[in-house]
Amino acid sequence: MTDLAPLSRALLSVSDKTGLVELARALADRGVELLSTGGSAKLLRDEGLSVRDVSDLTGFPEMMDGRVKTLHPKVHGGLLALRDDSGHVSAMEEHGIVPIDLLVVNLYPFEETVAGGADYDTAIENIDIGGPAMIRAASKNHGHVTVITDTEDYGALLDELSANDGQTTYAFRQKMALTAYARTAAYDTAVSTWMASAIGEATPRRRTFAGTLAQPLRYGENPHQAAAFYSDGSGRAGIASATQLQGKELSYNNINDTDAAFELVSEFADRGPSCVIVKHANPCGVATGATMKEAYSRAFDCDRTSAFGGIIALNGPLDAETAEAITEIFTEVVIAPSIHQDAKDIFAKKKNLRLLLAPGLANAAEPGLAVKQVSGGFLVQDKDNGHIAESDLKVVTKRAPSEQEMKDLLFAWTVAKHVKSNAIVYVKDGATVGVGAGQMSRVDSTRIAARKSEDMAEALDLSAPLTQGSVVASDAFFPFADGLITAAEAGATAIIQPGGSMRDDEVIAAADERGLAMVLTGMRHFRH
Template identity: 70%
Template structure:
């Protein structure tokens, strides 16, 4: 491979014109000839730069609404020719093909067009053809050609040129080539995935996944694991779109837990009530709603004060001063909210290690999106669990029906159980969790764990009986036997919400009737592994 290769001629064609004029002037100052197309050429000329239109080079005008302008041997020959190959050089001389040493291209804004909900025809028109073709050609010929697809690399390009007297080094060109192929791969992935969704294809023959680096992480789940955080371009409100106002860099586990917390708290409409979720190791250790955030936080905190230490707090309303003051009474890793008052920010400023993340909105818990999980040799792909159960969906299966207040607690518990690792049992009283049993190998064990937590917190709060006394109980899947149900009843449960569907449903219903429980079936489960 040629070591250093001078940059004498550049082709620039960009949709995102950020930094374009500065780059054009810097290249011109270094003696680089500029070729360009359409709006990019006009912008450079308006800045006083000398630019040659690609149509002058190809001998063909831009045509078909700009669909055809760079798909020509005069362009691709200049990108693909091997400068140290005598036959290639002879072909260039015979056909008057000039070498192109630098290609600067960013593509039609397809992802942005899809994100704003454009129709099929508009999305199709925003699929770039010439851009990816040139990028791939230049990247293949990186022995001689520099290909820049990110605005962030403009300064790096100029820096490498200055370091090597107007040339670039092979290591730099290889890095640019890798980024180029990653960009075209991500672009094609966005197009194919959009098409699959628009055509309602449940399982396309091939599926592509792509992301853009947001943050290199210090390590993964453990210190010996390397990790990074990539965004998928969906702009779903949450940890990926949040602005971090203070605190040290987020860790892998912080990001994972913060996402779990914000997705859970978004289940509760801020117009109806304030809601707070406290998360530890991706499981809720306290969730509550109330008239104010401060009240909701206190109720969530009082579910499991021990686990709340060092937890993640998510709010469904902008953070206020009173809530901020209460949160800072213990060590908290991260707080995420759709905004914060100036007073709240000042209170948090005194806690330098507390990360405060602010978003512009809550995620939509019913928005259908694709979720995927890596397994050895492949990917599991499914729709995100956006299942919703309302009052009208519940079927009373016991002799005793829940009261209106019990129904409210049952639905609250059901929303929380959706976000608890299976097997999940959730105890709720007065719109607040009072016991959570998560990730146990049996439903009976989860019921026991939740009961033990409710007992422990009652003692810590100086109360004479378990917090679970008189609670509503949610189970994320059916009770295969009556034992888990009866354990929840013994803990203080008075009403139960569960999917139903077990071969022993009648046996479980009989046990509920004998225990004096009210029970409803949802017909939907919420496994979360």
């Protein structure tokens, strides 16, 4: 192996033909012989380029509907042979194998086929076999062979050739081999993940995950941590598919918090104008309103202190009136599924504010996986798509909730699902009025949420905290009656919780003593 490797022969066989003609013409102009297959060869010939068919090289025609065309010693020998090994060179001469110095391959569009809803047999037919085999062969022999798997690397290849008199450096070949191995790994991940789902295998023996670099990040949660943002290629509406219209580069924490805000606001797709404000991955204000501005203002009034420097997500068009209200305080990120031009103009005056346009709302019921790394492994579970309708609730107290209480209970339950455990959420008239998150004791979360409401009542010059006449949601059961009693003392009139505690009877009795209505969901929403 030498640092510089010349190119005399290239094999081009691609599914995505973006930029192929331009690349092939540039290679031909350098005197590189072009080998190709099927549609790639036809396209190049149609463009007037001289191309040798791989079937001519191997002496075998493409067969079995194209399943067999490059799986041949004259292809793999040309890719794998060590040019500086006399034994390899002798074998090439003996068997009429010519070296292939450059491989340009991208794979059958398996991911796109599956995303388009293809049936099982169609998906199977779109699993590439020859492509990954050639890529792995060329990548292994990167001491002599250059492999390109991404169309966006065509320009880098031509720049490399221009800088090195038609040759590639070892460092460049190493980098391209790394990219190639990651591509085949991601491809196999897509196939195995799809197949596990197709045959109903919930816990396959081996589970892999893959992503494509979306954005290098300056650092992670803290400046001493390296970080990057990867897209899983699913196309799901949200932070990975959003377009940044203005503002500073998104940080690790921006991305994490914006995802939390957008996933929650997407739960309110059919509830009219809704706004979520998130700080440190927890909602500090959630509300609906007759207008988007009203929804924002009501969410803001839940906890104005925490909202400073927060993330705002909207479930509908961002208009000028709402934009004016938002820009009155410092905000890190605003994300919405559509944005009026006059709202863009208002935000343009706040150059550092990050404004994101999402391609619609996320499907809150869409299945998916939640993955968390732990020491030595991964925890994998289904996304929490648990949903409760009024008909699923069990009234366990002497008093049943009123119509308005029931609406607010379901609202509070939806928000509690997105609050770190132990989670307590007070809601009144379609707006959070107190949120307690992430405490080790449930009663502490109940007290903190109530205290925040008291602070806001003082700041807004109200005669009483907004928790007076509110309802409260708990993401898991009350292990003792003390949490419920604290909520009642804060002014809550109705409770929604999973139930299932050994002391349910004690908690129900405490609710009856205070005239509270309580419903049980039979479902909990732990979030860690």
